[in-house]
Amino acid sequence: MDKNILIIASNSELASETIKELKNKNCNIYATSRRTGLIDEKVHEFYLDVTQEMDFIHLKEKFHNVKFDAIVNFAGIAVAGAVEDLSELDLKKQLEVNLFGLLRIIKYFCPYLADNGKLINISSMAGYGIFPFLSPYCISKAACDILLNLYSIESNIKTVSIRPGAVATKFWDASLELNKNLLETPSEKFELEKKFLVENAEKNSLKALNPIYAGKKIAEIVQLKNPKSVYNIGLDSKIAKLTRFLPQDLVNFMIKSILKMRISRKK
Numbered sequence: 001m002d003k004n005i006l007i008i009a010s011n012s013e014l015a016s017e018t019i020k021e022l023k024n025k026n027c028n029i030y031a032t033s034r035r036t037g038l039i040d041e042k043v044h045e046f047y048l049d050v051t052q053e054m055d056f057i058h059l060k061e062k063f064h065n066v067k068f069d070a071i072v073n074f075a076g077i078a079v080a081g082a083v084e085d086l087s088e089l090d091l092k093k094q095l096e097v098n099l100f101g102l103l104r105i106i107k108y109f110c111p112y113l114a115d116n117g118k119l120i121n122i123s124s125m126a127g128y129g130i131f132p133f134l135s136p137y138c139i140s141k142a143a144c145d146i147l148l149n150l151y152s153i154e155s156n157i158k159t160v161s162i163r164p165g166a167v168a169t170k171f172w173d174a175s176l177e178l179n180k181n182l183l184e185t186p187s188e189k190f191e192l193e194k195k196f197l198v199e200n201a202e203k204n205s206l207k208a209l210n211p212i213y214a215g216k217k218i219a220e221i222v223q224l225k226n227p228k229s230v231y232n233i234g235l236d237s238k239i240a241k242l243t244r245f246l247p248q249d250l251v252n253f254m255i256k257s258i259l260k261m262r263i264s265r266k267k
Contacts, residue, residue: 002026003025003027003028003070003223004027004028004030004066004067004069004114005022005028005030005070005222006032006071006109006112007019007029007031007074008048008050008071008072008073008074009032009050009074010031010032010033010043010074011033011035012169012171013170013171014171014211014214014218015031016039017212018215019043020215021215021216023042027223028044029044030066030068031044032046032059033045034047034048047059051096056105056107056109060109060112063112066112067112067117068112068114069117071109071117071119071120072218073105073119073120073122074122075098075101076122076140076171077174077178078126078134078136078137079091079094079137079179080133080134080137080179080182080197081135081182082133082189085182085190086136090136091136093136094136094140095139095140097140098137098144099140099143099144099147102121102144102147103147105119106147110155110157113157116158117158118160119148119151119157119158119160120159120218120227121144121148121162123145123148123161123163124141124164125163125236125240126138126142127141127144128142128241129142130240130243130251130255141163148160148161149161152229158226159229160228162221162233163231163233163237163240163241164233165236165237165240166204166208166236167204167208167210167211167214168205168206168207168209168210172204176198183198192263193263196259196263214234
């Protein structure tokens with residue numbers, strides 16, 4: 001029997017590559033995004049803004065005859081900035097998409113999961129909390145991982161956190177645009193750090209992990225009967241995972257040293 005897969009934020013490059021792979025396996029794809037009409041007629045497309053609860057309420061009525069074998073959430077943004085420069089609005093903007101968007105998916109769409117269906121969230125190695133000046137993004141991904149795991153314990157629904165490293169997509173360009181005002185605001189204290197963030201994002205948009213490879217890996221995980229709870233994709237993500245097993249003071253020292261070394265090269 002063909003599997004029914006619900007893809008959230010299907011307009012992202014990573015989601016598009018995943019959809020291609022799943023279509024090749026004859027999966028029935030239900031795709032939501034804020035921009036419809038981007039996929040072929042073999043995909044069922046629906047409008048959804050994960051920050052708008054009414055969108056979920058309206059859309060769930062269209063799924064009452066469908067049982068999903070997997071729900072895969074790609075929705076996410078990245079808010080950057082030094083902790084002391086952040087406003088409450090900055091953090092709320094970040095959490096509204098990444099964390100509360102996931103919560104709405106659980107609340108409104110998970111009741112349509114089939115027996116043995118699974119909820120998969122595309123998290124990030126940022127969830128390990130090791131990237132200075134990206135605290136909102138790190139916080140949101142760590143919170144999503146915790147929410148997902150506890151939901152699985154409470155509901156017995158299988159959940160999977162996929163934690164890619166840097167992937168070469170337009171996500172980096174979108175993040176630079178989202179954080180444009182913050183990154184361009186004069187700041188003697190963090191001027192070099194901001195320049196590093198911009199240059200690193202520009203580099204990752206071109207030279208990070210190939211999205212085709214990442215999409216294939218995600219599609220493979222989606223189709224597994226008994227997937228693990230956590231997957232790390234990319235060497236950088238696997239290295240980031242190792243920080244969980246080291247003393248926090250040592251991890252902090254290593255991160256500070258690496259950041260200082262990289263910034264010094266830009267002077």
